[in-house]
Amino acid sequence: MNATARLFWVLVVFNLVLAAVYSVWHWIDTGTIEWVGTIGLALVAILSALIGFYVGRVLKSQPAVLAEDRLDANIDDGDAEQGFFSPWSWWPVLLAGGAALVFLGLAVGIWIAIIGGVLGLVFLVGWTYEYHRGYFGH
Amino acid sequence: MWLGSEVMFFAGLFAIYFTLRSTAPELWALQSSKLNITFSGINTGILVASSFTCQMGVFAAERLQPKRTSWKLKEWGMAEWFFVTYVMGAIFVIGQIFEYATLVSEGVGLSSDAYGSAFYLTTGFHGLHVTGGLIAFLLVIGRGYAAKNFGHKEATSAIVVSYYWHFVDVVWVGLFAVIYLLK
Numbered sequence A: 001m002n003a004t005a006r007l008f009w010v011l012v013v014f015n016l017v018l019a020a021v022y023s024v025w026h027w028i029d030t031g032t033i034e035w036v037g038t039i040g041l042a043l044v045a046i047l048s049a050l051i052g053f054y055v056g057r058v059l060k061s062q063p064a065v066l067a068e069d070r071l072d073a074n075i076d077d078g079d080a081e082q083g084f085f086s087p088w089s090w091w092p093v094l095l096a097g098g099a100a101l102v103f104l105g106l107a108v109g110i111w112i113a114i115i116g117g118v119l120g121l122v123f124l125v126g127w128t129y130e131y132h133r134g135y136f137g138h
Numbered sequence B: 001m002w003l004g005s006e007v008m009f010f011a012g013l014f015a016i017y018f019t020l021r022s023t024a025p026e027l028w029a030l031q032s033s034k035l036n037i038t039f040s041g042i043n044t045g046i047l048v049a050s051s052f053t054c055q056m057g058v059f060a061a062e063r064l065q066p067k068r069t070s071w072k073l074k075e076w077g078m079a080e081w082f083f084v085t086y087v088m089g090a091i092f093v094i095g096q097i098f099e100y101a102t103l104v105s106e107g108v109g110l111s112s113d114a115y116g117s118a119f120y121l122t123t124g125f126h127g128l129h130v131t132g133g134l135i136a137f138l139l140v141i142g143r144g145y146a147a148k149n150f151g152h153k154e155a156t157s158a159i160v161v162s163y164y165w166h167f168v169d170v171v172w173v174g175l176f177a178v179i180y181l182l183k
Helices: A002-030 A035-061 A091-107 A110-128 B002-023 B025-032 B037-062 B078-105 B114-146 B152-181
Strands: none
Touching: A002 A035, A091 A110, A110 B114, B002 B025, B002 B114, B002 B152, B025 B114, B037 B078, B037 B152, B078 B114, B078 B152, B114 B152
């Protein structure tokens, strides 16, 4: 986490320097300041500071050591939690079919889209509650 | 990842709006004078307020409390706060439909001119997003009632829907500033 925060602070300095160089260079070249690029680069610096500050606060409240911070880490130590995805659910396939009917209806005839919309709603509910009812109810 | 792609999507819509506006400033002056800023300002206030009620629902979900234990606001659960949020979001959409109807009667249509196209594309896609958020709220409220043990799985789905809702709210504040306030 520390390395991540520092990376963003490096980006802040880098972009501030670039904004100054860009602005001064343009002024020497044409005698005017080019605002779009100057403000753009300064904004990138500010946004980097925002993320750097946020990551720093997270580090302070919860001193986490990421795999990236350790020299002895392996690549699979950095595997992120990807969330839970059903390995065999049919609902996404059906839902995609409903969405396909909606778009087919927009192109061919609106009555198909209405049927697709109703089917899509049924399949959406089926997918959302797949792990909240029956055998998986909790 | 999803919100990031949404940011890019709305950035494209803003670019459409600004490009068309820069090519037809007189048309913009004429058509934007038909906007009812008081009405849409109140509507905006309702949507912004709904982000706060949504966040109260998230706090309840983080306490792992799906339902109220009494009518006192402090003891409301996720479902009650999300129902309030739902009603406010629905009022926003209804207000927008009313606004569309008024504008169409005043000659601002989707295909009438560049202003109409830009106006309805930007606000219309935002309205579709609000409607999608309303459906998501119903699904999450349903999960709150379906779960016998309201746990972190249910709380997480409430939190991600709130992220989406805050995002749609912030986009509207940007759209409102650009379309209604920026002269």
